[in-house]
Amino acid sequence: MRQRFLLSAGSTVMMSLLLAATEQHAAAMPSVAGAATLASSSYSSPQPTSYRASSGTSDSTSHGTPAGITATVAHPSLTPDVTSRSFFWDAVDAVPQDAWTQLRKSFTWDIDALPPSARARVDKWIARYRQSPENIVSITREARPWLAWITQQVEERGLPGEIALLPFIESSFDPGARSYRGAAGLWQFMPRTGDALGLVRNGRYDGRLDVTASTGAALDYIEMQADQWYGGDIPLSLAAYNAGAGTVNGARRQAQRQGRGGDYWALNTLPGETMQYLPKLYAIAQIIGDPERYNVSLPEIHAAPAFASVTIDRRITLKSASRLLDVSQSRLARLNPGLLQGTLDPGNARTLLVPSDADRQAIAALSGTDNRSGAQVASTHRVERGDNLSAIATRYNVSQQDLIRWNAIDRPSTLQPGQLLSLSGG
Template identity: 60%
Template sequence: MTYHTTRRRILGFTSCLALMGSLMATTGNSQASPTPQRAFTDDSASQSAQYAPLPSNQTFWDALALEPRDAWSRLAEAFEWQEDVDQARVQHWIDHYRQSPRNITEITERARPWLAWITERVEERGLPGEIALIPFIESSFDPTARSHRGAAGLWQFMPGTGHALGLRRGGGYDGRLDVARSTHAALDYIEMQAEQWYEGDIELSLAAYNAGAGTVNNARSAALSRGQTASYWDLKLPRETMAYVPKLIAISAIIAEPEHYDVELPRIEATPAIAEVPVTRPLKLDEAAHLAGISRTELAELNPGLLGHQADPRHVERLLVPADSAERLVARLSSGTSRRAVAADGDDVYVVRRGDSLSGIASRHAVALTDLARWNGIERLDALQPGQQLTLSGS
């Protein structure tokens, strides 16, 4: 069966060709996961309708209540490839994952912050739910994962592929490690390749995600010459790519029917635990954490792409924050008093005034000019702007 995408936006034909040409030059998105592949479990992949007694003032439909979903059951509802579970290659990987039950808890706990949010992004695009599990086989859901071949992040982007997809590197930032940005890029890439080369076939696009479109296209040509349909299951591909889609379906099969496979997943809420907040000005993690009412450590863990611990809008479009802190952070960032309020909390933040110079600020606060510039990621000493916030310590 061929699975097709429904695009939510129109890509310009010229820009699409240019980008695909760049991506064709790469050797594939990732060649090896940095950690062993593992099995996964689920505690409530199915759900049933519950019917409450009908008070005299209620209708049948008023009384109908669905059992609350968790993230795994929500994900399972979006699966589209379960008819391929009987494939021999899929069964091989189901057996493989079931032999490593002690790895299940580690992987699924690591997925806790990200799973529901990524599932929601996949749902928005109308993609098969299995796509949300790619980080399981790519990085074991470790957003800081790096392979020995140079791939990085949840989605294991190689440097060239990441660059072609707009995942910036430099200035204390690596977009491949940015969970939000890399997730959007990965889904864009999968949809774009499916439409550009494979008439919407997502399985073929996933093969290209792993091995490169050139490799897959050559394998398709060979399959057609043999009189085959040139679907993913007909292709002769590198060993890792031959296993790529079967691994994904095997994991999804276990999640769809956890009791059948005698496995169990930790409960994760179906509602995303994180939210994106636009970055509209240079923002130190210390300040952002203060405004959001969370710890700096928690914010840093949600934003591993910020290698320099500062979000600069020239490089970083959005921060990920706990969902219940997002509204507060947005409100305080947009408030004209938020900066003064932060400065008033202590002496470690200074709000630049008109006429200030970096050397003058350093002198008044008894810190070295070079330290002050380094702590704030300032390269041009004459580039201060009124209202800009400077940290006065390296902590």
């Protein structure tokens, strides 16, 4: 696995991450057992808001959008170009797929390759989840605003698609989830871990609850630990995400002394939560991979992300933004749980998530970059404290790979406050 997030020795960030890695992350996070009801979760969860993008939602990975809009273009045409030597079957790959199909295509784990004892652990969780398929349906409905975008982020990094389902286990896909021990957000970061990863946290804003910021931090963390400690081994990195690298490394040393090897499935002294962490993820991926087999009906989720990311350089309340966009304030609040007091303050965050089916001109006016005024699209970005490539890419609707290529970035961890990044290949 290519090195993406290595930290220089002696840096204060490295020290913070090493401290954060020893936190018992697992103990602070809610588990979602198939036989349990959602009401029994240990964190507080607001009533889910109905959210569905219209069939005309646009693809956030596209370029050439109006200034200030990061996700609003039409689906690709399904009509082959008859002026070229193309035929109807050439257009098959252009047919927009739903998010579930997109996710399944990115799955890489092979359950049949597991040793019998590991397979038995996964099968146990499949059986438990099958006892209450309605719980899976409820949680996947919560995933509707987020799944397509998270899948894209995971794919861009070349990570196993199964990682996009980690919030199923961590938070039931509730971005406002809080555990009684202090973990918060879709990815259930503990405070120290979030701080070490650059997620701003104060009385007005909590980056752990910001879906785009926390997703970037979570994937950075998984990659960093895989590269730093485990030679790119993702299952071990996920165990460390749950229990802390110190705990996993100790369990590996003990297993190796006993001649059992050092892979995740050979470890038998991890905390109970961590022992079940990968079996749960394998199990839910199996069910999502073949829902008919397990008698689960998944909600429709479009392949295009359900939100657009708008950069705003002024203070604005969700109430004002909702009036300008002509969408409900509750809908905006659902997309922006990190804004603790309902106000976007550029001192904390400059990105507001809005429904992707909102009016384009209204979005442009909200961002202050309405093309009719002759405003220019940003061509550079100056790195600020807490920035990471994922968040920057989302903000300007470009891919991380493009940012890396345009700026000759060897390692994302080398970003420095004040560094100027080009946002185009020109």
